[in-house]
Amino acid sequence: MTPRRPEVGDRFRRFRDQASGGASGGRRGGRGGEELAVPRAEFRSYYGRPILKPPVWTWEIAAYxxxxxxAAGSSLxxxxxxxxxxxxxxxxxxVAALAAVTASAGLLVKDLGRPERFHHMLRVAKPTSPMSVGTWILGAYGPAAGLAAIAEAVPLLPERGPLGLARRVLPPVGRAAGLAAAATAPAxxxxxxxxxxxxxxxxxxxxYPHLPFVFAGSALASGAGVxxxxxxxxxxxxxxxxxxAGAGLELFGAHRLETRLGLVGEPYRTGRPxxxxxxxxxxxxxxLVGALVGGRSRVLSAVSGAALLAASVATRFGVFHAGVASARDPKYTVLPQRERLARRAGEAATER
Structure with missing residues (x-):
């Protein structure tokens, strides 16, 4: 009698039993509580290399x-x-918006390696590429933020002479540029x-459903901190x-990152991230507490602002390092794929 060939569901259940059983060092943990005769499954790839190539981005991108x-929060x-x-x-x-967007451009150019590469990115507009769209957003935002900040120098200009005209023209230009920068800031x-x-x-x-909440809230909170x-x-x-508003969005998004992603949400809860x-x-x-109860206390307001800025730094770097950690560990790639395969096999068997 020819033995039955194992199906996809059988292979996945065997793999799942091996993985769950090893959590207690080979003790009970299989289906029905039976003793497992295999060691805990380890998630490795060929030659010990990660299945995915980890991001090559350095700290400059996390700072970016x-x-x-x-910059976005400061413009708002x-x-x-x-x-x-x-x-x-x-x-x-x-002023904070101009300083931040200048730092952003510098960090981006440093990551690209050569300044002309940023210019080359502006030679193409590709709506399906977030990098291309982001480059154009930065290109549109930067001049508007710069004009708005330059308009703040009007009190330093003389009332007469060649700069007198600039003194009269810059304020309305600055108002329009400030509103244009604020309109571009959410993007x-x-x-x-x-x-x-x-x-x-x-x-x-x-x-992808949760990161925009985290980033939007972090941007608003950092602007408020300034x-x-x-x-x-x-x-x-x-x-x-x-x-x-910013703290509420950021805390909401961070909570969903940790609780709604299953296994791939683990890097957001463990280790350095x-x-x-x-x-x-x-x-x-x-x-947030300092902002609400600080009232007219200059010291407490300054401390709460510094806390919000530091929180934004920690959140952005945490999200960055969580992604890098998930790319380095094969289990975050293998197990979700196997679960999807098993689910599809079960759905296909139900439809028969």
Whole structure:
């Protein structure tokens, strides 16, 4: 009698039993509690190499994730100051936005290796490529943020002479540029989430519904942090409201990263990424509480602003390192694939 050939479901169940049984060092753990005769399954690839090539990005890209969000949040902060008639808040937001987007361009060029490569990226517009779209967003945002910040130098210009004309022209140009930068800011603050999710890195790719919430909230919170840190409390009302919105979005998104992704959410909870993200949550809560109860305390407002900025740094670096960790460990690639194969086999068997 010819033995029955094992089906896909049988092979997956055997693999699952081996993996679950090894968790207790070879003790009970198979179906029905039977003793397993095999050691715990180890997730390895040929020659000990990862199945996926880990991202070659260095710390510059993790820092770029932060500075891009900071620029976006600062422009929204400046627009709030402009609309509500708070000149100190507007000025701080515009200057911070220009400094952050300049740092972003520098970090991106450093990662690319040669400055002309950034120019070459502007020679092509490819809507299906997050990198191409992001380059154009940065190219549109940068000049607007720069003009808005330059307009803040008007009080330093003489009223007469050749610069007198600039003194009259720059304020309306700055107002228009500030609003244009604020309109582009949401795309600048979140396109990097799409960029990460568009890769094959498991913990980034599977987090595509949640990363935009994390990045948007982090951008808003960092912009609020600039306002709370550098603006007198009497003019920091919009910054406090921005802190509430940003902290809420960031905490919501971070919670979903850890609880809605199954196995590939593990890197967000463990190791170096887990420590960074826990620190980010703690700093976000501390900054939020300080923003709400600080009132007119200059010291408490500054401390809460610094906490929100530090939280944004920790969150962006935590997300970055979680993706790298998931690409290096084969189990985050193998097990989800096997589960999908088993599920499809079961669905196909049910349809027969």
């Amino acid at each position: 994730l932060f500075t891009g969000g900071l 902060l400046a627009a709030g100051g402009q609309v509500t008639g708070r000149p100190a808040l507007r000025r701080v937001g515009r 600048l603050g979140t396109y990097t989430a799409v960029l990460l999710a568009d890769t094959a890195v498991p913990s980034w790719h599977e987090a 306002g709370l840190l550098a603006v007198p409390p009497a003019q920091a009302g919009p910054a406090r409201r921005l802190a509430v 887990g420590r960074l993200l826990r620190a980010g949550r703690a700093l976000t809560v501390a900054g």
